[in-house]
Amino acid sequence: MVIQTLSYGYDVTSVSSQAEVVSGPQPRRGPPQASGDSHPPCARGGQSKTTGIQEKKSIRIMHWNAHGIKTKKLELGVFLTENKIDVCAIQEPHLKEEERFWIRGYKDFRQDLINRKNGGIITLVNTNTLTAVETYRSRPDGETVYQDTECLRIELILPSNNLHVYNICSPPDKDFQFEPQVKQDNFIVVGDFNSHSPSWGYKDLDSKGEKVEDWAIDNQLVLLNRADDPQLPRP
Numbered sequence: 001m002v003i004q005t006l007s008y009g010y011d012v013t014s015v016s017s018q019a020e021v022v023s024g025p026q027p028r029r030g031p032p033q034a035s036g037d038s039h040p041p042c043a044r045g046g047q048s049k050t051t052g053i054q055e056k057k058s059i060r061i062m063h064w065n066a067h068g069i070k071t072k073k074l075e076l077g078v079f080l081t082e083n084k085i086d087v088c089a090i091q092e093p094h095l096k097e098e099e100r101f102w103i104r105g106y107k108d109f110r111q112d113l114i115n116r117k118n119g120g121i122i123t124l125v126n127t128n129t130l131t132a133v134e135t136y137r138s139r140p141d142g143e144t145v146y147q148d149t150e151c152l153r154i155e156l157i158l159p160s161n162n163l164h165v166y167n168i169c170s171p172p173d174k175d176f177q178f179e180p181q182v183k184q185d186n187f188i189v190v191g192d193f194n195s196h197s198p199s200w201g202y203k204d205l206d207s208k209g210e211k212v213e214d215w216a217i218d219n220q221l222v223l224l225n226r227a228d229d230p231q232l233p234r235p
Contacts, residue, residue, distance in 0.1 A: 008059045008163060008188065059130070059156065061087045061165065063190035069093040069101065069122075077103050080124070087132075087156070088124040089167035091192040095120055109134050111152050121152050121191075123167045131157040135164070148174040161186050170194050176211050189221065199223055 062085045066072060069090060080088060080103065088106070095101055097112045106124040109132070113120050125132040136153035149170040156163040168191030170176045176193060196202040197209035200223065205213075216223065 008061060009056055059086045059163065060084055061089070061188060061190065063089040063091070063167070063192075065091040065169075065192040066093050069095065070099070073101065073103065080106070080126075086126045086129050087154075087165055089165065089190045090122045090124070091167070091169035092118060093120050093122045094118055095122065107132065109152055109154055111137050111139060111150060119150065119169065119171065121150050121167050121169050123152055123154055123165065125154065125156070133157070148177045151178065163188065165190070167191055168193065170208075176208055176215070178215060188224075200225060201228075 060083070062080075062083070066076075069076065070093075076088075079085070093101070093110075094117070095110065095112050097114065099112075101110075101122070102108060103124055105126060105128055107127050109123045109125070111121050132154045134152070135155045136151065138149065138151040149168060152167045154165050154167075156165065164187040166187065166189040168178070168189060170191070170193045172194040176195065193208070193212050195208035195212045196204050196206040197213055198205060199213065202209070215221075
């Protein structure tokens, strides 16, 4: 599985203030705003005008089946920086609970290995650009029973309409079973389904691919990647 990236766009309204200053005593600074900035000080008797400016921002999301990540940390960090990745959903990092793994500038959400050699999922979120919280995992902490399909969901906190990102890994020897119901308004599902379909680049359609297609249709999902999308090299 090669690396695939996509961009999610959203609107941000920034607030600016212009003040007309007249003579008077030294003004007081107003309370900090939600963005962390303060309005320019207004002198007594002055007038202020507030305007809203709407700008477009985007989130760069990447997913990648690493087939083991411990020896690829340096290359991954460089790749994330050079490609300005905001969210990186990784399948099969093969990390155990006691093994440390971190990328500078990213918060990690992990579902690690217990009593098995391969698998797991990890989602990295750029803390310089985003705030995120975990909202679902297919195997709660402490449980050793694995579901056929591993899933980790995070919620990206945005100015409006938070985005939910599902990171999924369905092992090749397991059936595709997706437990959480997709009910959010804004969400993206990424991962490695280990299934074949011409819709995502294979020449054949296997039984698992057919099941994934049915699941996508039932949930009214739209396939974002195309069979002829350009492929990025692995880190």
